Amino acid sequence: MARYQLRVNGKDREVDAEPGDSLLSILRYDFGLTGSRFGCGEGQCGACTVLLDGAGARSCVTKVGSVGSKAITTIESLATGEHLHPVQQAFLETEAFQCGYCTSGMIMATVGLLKTNPNPSEQDIARLMDRSVCRCGTYPRIVKAVRLAAQRMQTTTSSEGGR
Amino acid sequence: MEPERYELSEPSRYTFTLERREFMRVFGGGLVVMVAAVDLLAQESGRGRAQGRGETPSLAAWLHIDEQGHVQVSTGKVEIGQNIRTSLAQTVSDELRVPISAIAMVMADTDKTPFDAGTFGSQTTPRMAPQLARAAATAREMLIDQAAARWQVDRGTLAARNGTIVASDGRTLSYGELTKGQALSGTVSAQPSLQPAAEWNVRGTSPGKVDGRDFVTGRHAYTPDVTRPGLMYGRIIRPEGYGGTLRRVDDGGAFAMAGVTVVRDGDFLGVVAPTERAAARAAAAIQATWNVPAGQPSSDTVYDYLKKNVDRAVAPAIEALPMPAGVVRTFDATYRIPYIAHVPLEPRAAVAEWQDGKLTVWTGTQRPFGVRTELSETFRIAEDKVRVIVPDMGSGYGGKHTGDAAIEAARLAKAANRPVKLVWTRAEEFAWAYFRPAGVIDIKSGVDANGRILGWAFDNWNSGNSGLQTPYDIPAASNVFHPSKSPLRQGSYRALAATANHYAREMHMDTMARALGIDALEFRFRHLKDARMRAVLTAVAEKSGWPKPSVAGRSLGIACGTEKAGYVATSAEVSKTPAGFKVERIVIAFECGAIVNPDGLKNQVEGSVVQALGGALFEAIDFADGQVRNGTMEQYRVPRFKDVPAIETILLDRRDIPSAGAGESSLIAVAPAIGSAVRGFGQVDTALPIRLLKA
Numbered sequence: 001m002a003r004y005q006l007r008v009n010g011k012d013r014e015v016d017a018e019p020g021d022s023l024l025s026i027l028r029y030d031f032g033l034t035g036s037r038f039g040c041g042e043g044q045c046g047a048c049t050v051l052l053d054g055a056g057a058r059s060c061v062t063k064v065g066s067v068g069s070k071a072i073t074t075i076e077s078l079a080t081g082e083h084l085h086p087v088q089q090a091f092l093e094t095e096a097f098q099c100g101y102c103t104s105g106m107i108m109a110t111v112g113l114l115k116t117n118p119n120p121s122e123q124d125i126a127r128l129m130d131r132s133v134c135r136c137g138t139y140p141r142i143v144k145a146v147r148l149a150a151q152r153m154q155t156t157t158s159s160e161g162g163r
Numbered sequence: 164m165e166p167e168r169y170e171l172s173e174p175s176r177y178t179f180t181l182e183r184r185e186f187m188r189v190f191g192g193g194l195v196v197m198v199a200a201v202d203l204l205a206q207e208s209g210r211g212r213a214q215g216r217g218e219t220p221s222l223a224a225w226l227h228i229d230e231q232g233h234v235q236v237s238t239g240k241v242e243i244g245q246n247i248r249t250s251l252a253q254t255v256s257d258e259l260r261v262p263i264s265a266i267a268m269v270m271a272d273t274d275k276t277p278f279d280a281g282t283f284g285s286q287t288t289p290r291m292a293p294q295l296a297r298a299a300a301t302a303r304e305m306l307i308d309q310a311a312a313r314w315q316v317d318r319g320t321l322a323a324r325n326g327t328i329v330a331s332d333g334r335t336l337s338y339g340e341l342t343k344g345q346a347l348s349g350t351v352s353a354q355p356s357l358q359p360a361a362e363w364n365v366r367g368t369s370p371g372k373v374d375g376r377d378f379v380t381g382r383h384a385y386t387p388d389v390t391r392p393g394l395m396y397g398r399i400i401r402p403e404g405y406g407g408t409l410r411r412v413d414d415g416g417a418f419a420m421a422g423v424t425v426v427r428d429g430d431f432l433g434v435v436a437p438t439e440r441a442a443a444r445a446a447a448a449i450q451a452t453w454n455v456p457a458g459q460p461s462s463d464t465v466y467d468y469l470k471k472n473v474d475r476a477v478a479p480a481i482e483a484l485p486m487p488a489g490v491v492r493t494f495d496a497t498y499r500i501p502y503i504a505h506v507p508l509e510p511r512a513a514v515a516e517w518q519d520g521k522l523t524v525w526t527g528t529q530r531p532f533g534v535r536t537e538l539s540e541t542f543r544i545a546e547d548k549v550r551v552i553v554p555d556m557g558s559g560y561g562g563k564h565t566g567d568a569a570i571e572a573a574r575l576a577k578a579a580n581r582p583v584k585l586v587w588t589r590a591e592e593f594a595w596a597y598f599r600p601a602g603v604i605d606i607k608s609g610v611d612a613n614g615r616i617l618g619w620a621f622d623n624w625n626s627g628n629s630g631l632q633t634p635y636d637i638p639a640a641s642n643v644f645h646p647s648k649s650p651l652r653q654g655s656y657r658a659l660a661a662t663a664n665h666y667a668r669e670m671h672m673d674t675m676a677r678a679l680g681i682d683a684l685e686f687r688f689r690h691l692k693d694a695r696m697r698a699v700l701t702a703v704a705e706k707s708g709w710p711k712p713s714v715a716g717r718s719l720g721i722a723c724g725t726e727k728a729g730y731v732a733t734s735a736e737v738s739k740t741p742a743g744f745k746v747e748r749i750v751i752a753f754e755c756g757a758i759v760n761p762d763g764l765k766n767q768v769e770g771s772v773v774q775a776l777g778g779a780l781f782e783a784i785d786f787a788d789g790q791v792r793n794g795t796m797e798q799y800r801v802p803r804f805k806d807v808p809a810i811e812t813i814l815l816d817r818r819d820i821p822s823a824g825a826g827e828s829s830l831i832a833v834a835p836a837i838g839s840a841v842r843g844f845g846q847v848d849t850a851l852p853i854r855l856l857k858a
C-alpha cells in the first residue's frame with residue numbers, strides 16, 4: 001500500500017492504494033466521483049472514460065501507479081455551475097442516449113477527441129470512438145452530437161481568437 | 164397478446180390494498196386520484212366496472228396534486244432507457260393541462276408505488292399510459308368541479324389550462340389554490356372525457372428526456388452509485404461451471420485480511436470487506452474447488468440436445484400437417500438460433516440494508532415486485548418487510564427480470580450486519596445472468612403451380628412462441644412451439660423469440676420467392692391482406708428503391724413482420740467484401756398506432772436496428788463443459804460505431820389506432836433483411852449469425 005497524490009478536477013487529492021489498483025475504483029469509491037461508470041473492467045466499453053492531461057483514457061484499466069502528476073478530469077467537472085460544456089449540451093439537445101449509462105464516458109471521449117481533431121468527419125468519429133460502446137445503439141445520434149459540438153466549439157474558438 | 168413463456172415467469176400473488184386515511188396522512192393534503200387495477204380489466208372485457216363487492220380494489224397507479232400545484236404520479240413501472248419517465252409525464256401533462264415540469268414521476272419503489280407485474284412486453288404505453296390518462300382526466304374534472312362550486316358557476320363554462328381553471332369572465336384559480344387545505348380523493352370515473360389522439364397537445368411532440376441533464380452531467384445515480392452510511396462491499400465466488408457444487412474451500416488468505424467476512428451458506432460463497440478493492444482481493448484469495456457435472460452440452464451440440472429434450476412430445480407440424488392438394492413443390496429448411504447475451508452496460512448490482520428486521524434493496528431489475536417476492540421467500544420474511552427500489556436503470560433489454568444480485572447482496576448484508584453493495588463483474592454478467600434462448604426451427608412449405616403458398620408447417624424448438632404465427636394468408640398453416648430443457652439458464656430478451664421466428668419465416672419466404680423467380684416484395688404482397696403490414700412494406704420499398712440497390716454491385720434484401728401490435732418492414736443493402744459482406748444501409752418503416760413521442764420513438768427504432776445487428780452479424784454464446792468460452796467484452800462482440808450502417812427510419816403515425824408499445828418490435832426484421840440481401844452474393848448459412856458460405 002502506498003500513498004498517491006492525484007490531481008483530480010483541479011484539486012489535489014490523496015489516496016492509499018496498491019499501485020495496480022484501478023483509477024476508476026479510486027474515483028468512484030474513494031472520491032465519490034460516480035459519474036464515471038463501471039461497464040466492463042476490460043477497457044473495452046469506455047463507460048469509465050476520463051481525461052488524463054486532456055486525452056481520453058479508460059480509468060478501469062489505468063493503474064493508479066501509472067497516473068503520476070497527470071491532471072485527471074472527470075464528467076463532474078465539465079460543466080461550469082449550471083452552464084453545460086458544449087459537448088454535454090450537444091448530447092442533451094440531440095438526445096444522444098437512452099439509458100444514459102455510457103453517456104459520461106461518451107462525453108469525455110468526445111472532449112478528448114475534439115482536442116486533437118477539432119473538426120472530425122463522421123468516419124473519423126466512428127473510427128476514433130469505436131471502442132466506446134452504447135448498448136442501446138444510439139451511435140447515429142452520438143455522431144450527430146459530436147459534429148454539433150465540434151461546430152459550436154470551432155465557432156466559439158474562432159470568435160474568441162478574433163477578439 | 165399471446166402469453167410468452169419466458170416473460171410471464173410468475174403470476175402476481177400480491178394484492179396492494181390501500182387505506183385512504185393513511186394515504187391522506189402521508190400526503191398531508193391536496194388531491195389524490197387512484198386508479199384501480201380492476202377498472203381497466205373490467206372495461207377491457209366489456210363487463211363494466213366492478214362495484215358494490217365491498218372490496219378495496221388493487222391499485223394500478225395514483226396521481227397526487229399538492230397545495231403548490233405540484234403533481235406526483237406513482238407507477239410501479241421501471242425506466243430502463245425506453246423513456247417512459249418522459250412519455251408517461253407527457254400523457255399526464257396533456258390530460259391534466261399542466262406543464263411537464265410540474266410533474267414528478269415516482270416509479271419502481273415497492274413501498275411507494277402500487278403493485279406492477281413488471282416492465283416488459285412493451286406494455287407501458289398501451290396499458291399504463293391509458294390508466295394515467297384517465298387518472299389525469301379525472302383529476303382535471305374534479306378541479307373543475309371545485310372551481311365551479313367556489314365560484315357558483317356552471318362547470319360547463321370553465322376550462323382547464325396550464326395548471327389553472329379559467330372562467331369565462333377571465334377569473335382563474337390555480338390547481339394549488341384549489342387543493343389548498345383540501346383532502347380530496349377520487350377514483351377514476353368510468354368514462355372520463357379523454358382527448359382524442361387528433362387533439363393531443365403534448366403527446367405527439369418530442370420534449371427532451373425529463374431528467375436528461377442528470378445523464379450528461381453524470382449526476383444520475385444508478386444502483387452501483389447508491390451509497391449508504393457504513394456501507395461494505397461484497398464479492399461472490401462462483402462455481403467453475405454450471406451446476407457446480409462446492410467441494411472444498413480454503414479461505415485462510417481472505418480470513419486473515421482486516422475487516423473481511425467470509426460467508427458460506429450451502430453452495431453460496433461470498434466475501435464482505437470494508438472497501439471495494441479489499442473485497443476483490445479477498446475473493447481472489449479464496450481457493451474454492453467445485454464439483455461440476457460432466458458431459459454438459461456445448462454450443463455445437465445444443466441444437467440436437469434441444470430437439471431430444473422436449474418438455475413433452477408433440478408431433479412436429481412438419482410431420483403432422485399434410486400438404487394440401489394442389490401443392491406441386493415443397494421447400495424444407497432448418498434454422499439454428501444461438502444463445503445470445505443482453506450485455507447491459509450497467510451490470511447486475513444491488514445495495515442491501517437490514518434494519519430492524521426490514522430489508523431494503525436498491526437494485527436494477529425490470530420486476531421490482533417480483534424481486535420483492537424472491538427476497539421474501541429466500542429470507543422467509545413477510546413481503547411488507549421487504550422494500551425494493553429501482554433507480555432508473557443502465558438498461559436491461561429483458562435481461563433483468565430476476566433478483567440474483569439483490570438476493571446475494573442481502574445474504575452478505577445479513578452476515579455482515581451492515582449494508583452491502585454488490586456489483587457483478589463483466590465476467591459474472593456473461594456467465595451467470597441468463598440468455599436469450601437458443602432454438603431450432605424447422606419449416607416445410609408447399610406452393611401450387613402459380614406459386615401460391617398452400618401449406619405451411621413451422622416447428623420451433625425452445626426459442627419461444629412470440630411471433631410464431633405467420634402473418635401470411637395461407638390455407639393450411641400449423642405453427643408449433645416445442646419447449647425444451649435448456650442446458651443454459653435462459654429467459655426474456657428484447658422482442659423475445661419474435662426475432663428467431665421472423666428470421667426463419669422471412670428467410671424461408673425469400674427462399675421460395677427466389678426459387679419461383681418471383682420478386683420478394685411481390686411474393687409477400689400476394690400473401691398479405693393486412694393493410695398495416697402492406698403499408699410498412701410499401702414505405703420501405705419506396706424509400707429503399709426496391710428492387711434496385713442504391714449503388715451498383717450491392718445487394719438489397721427485404722423483410723417484414725408484426726409483434727406486440729406494431730408493424731415493421733426493413734430493407735438491408737449489403738456490399739461484398741473480401742471477408743464476406745458489409746451492411747451499408749438499413750431502411751426501416753415502423754407503425755405502432757398513434758405516436759406519443761416521435762423523437763423518442765425514432766431513438767428506440769434506431770437503437771433496435773443497431774441491437775439487432777449484433778444478433779444478425781456476430782453475437783453468439785460459445786460454451787462447453789458448463790462454461791462460457793467468450794465471456795468478455797473483447798471476445799463477445801456487440802455492435803460498435805463502425806458496425807453501424809446508414810439507417811433511414813420511417814415512422815407511420817396512425818392517430819386513429821391506439822398506441823402500441825414500441826421498444827422491441829423494430830428488431831425483428833433486421834436479420835432476415837440482411838440475410839436475404841447476402842443471398843444476392845451466394846449461399847447463406849442457415850444459422851445465426853449470418854454467414855456467407857460461398858460466393
